[in-house]
Amino acid sequence: AQSVAQPEDQVNVAEGNPLTVKCTYSVSGNPYLFWYVQYPNRGLQFLLKYITGDNLVKGSYGFEAEFNKSQTSFHLKKPSALVSDSALYFCAVRVGAGSYQLTFGKGTKLSVIP
Amino acid sequence: GAVVSQHPSWVICKSGTSVKIECRSLDFQATTMFWYRQFPKQSLMLMATSNEGSKATYEQGVEKDKFLINHASLTLSTLTVTSAHPEDSSFYICSATVGSPSYEQYFGPGTRLTVT
Numbered sequence: 001a002q003s004v005a006q007p008e009d010q011v012n013v014a015e016g017n018p019l020t021v022k023c024t025y026s027v028s029g030n031p032y033l034f035w036y037v038q039y040p041n042r043g044l045q046f047l048l049k050y051i052t053g054d055n056l057v058k059g060s061y062g063f064e065a066e067f068n069k070s071q072t073s074f075h076l077k078k079p080s081a082l083v084s085d086s087a088l089y090f091c092a093v094r095v096g097a098g099s100y101q102l103t104f105g106k107g108t109k110l111s112v113i114p
Numbered sequence: 115g116a117v118v119s120q121h122p123s124w125v126i127c128k129s130g131t132s133v134k135i136e137c138r139s140l141d142f143q144a145t146t147m148f149w150y151r152q153f154p155k156q157s158l159m160l161m162a163t164s165n166e167g168s169k170a171t172y173e174q175g176v177e178k179d180k181f182l183i184n185h186a187s188l189t190l191s192t193l194t195v196t197s198a199h200p201e202d203s204s205f206y207i208c209s210a211t212v213g214s215p216s217y218e219q220y221f222g223p224g225t226r227l228t229v230t
Contacts, residue, residue: 036221042223044209046218046219100163100217102219104158106157
């Protein structure tokens with residue numbers, strides 16, 4: 001069965017510093033991977049996805065993620081963190097071929113300190 | 115593009131009453147819609163998958179008679195919480211997908227349900 005792990009419940013980073021939010025996955029077959037962000041009392045916003053192609057995926061708001069097949073990882077990164085990036089981040093993987101269902105990680109709370 | 119709305123954004127109801135939550139895809143036709151439940155500081159729990167014109171597929175442990183889902187059109191799905199109880203209080207989020215080849219889901223803003 002497909003699964004996603006976000007090993008950190010919380011990540012703290014100083015404003016202006018690079019940030020990384022970690023995600024590892026377990027799937028059978030080719031992975032379809034996604035990152036979403038959630039602000040308080042709001043739904044999720046799509047940031048980026050990996051389906052095929054370049055391992056480095058660029059997304060919204062300056063975020064990017066690197067797909068690493070050998071390490072089964074899809075870490076979210078940003079070169080310079082903003083206070084407004086503080087939110088809850090979810091990594092997700094498509095459940096299976098032909099399915100639109102996603103399995104979500106437990107989420108990582110990112111706090112950017114001014 | 116790909117905007118999903120939910121109505122209402124928050125609702126307070128008395129125990130024993132029913133509440134309907136609407137999920138609409140505003141600028142696209144959604145092949146599939148999903149309903150999630152989210153508890154404070156937790157991840158999303160998939161409740162059911164809904165395809166237009168067919169019965170919803172419920173996840174294990176979700177009471178289909180309590181959480182009624184109707185997917186009347188390619189742009190509208192509704193979740194009705196019947197005979198609500200305080201333990202049904204939660205944040206309910208819907209999402210919609212345009213399908214292949216994108217696969218990403220577009221999420222509504224969520225509905226905060228409080229049952230008193």
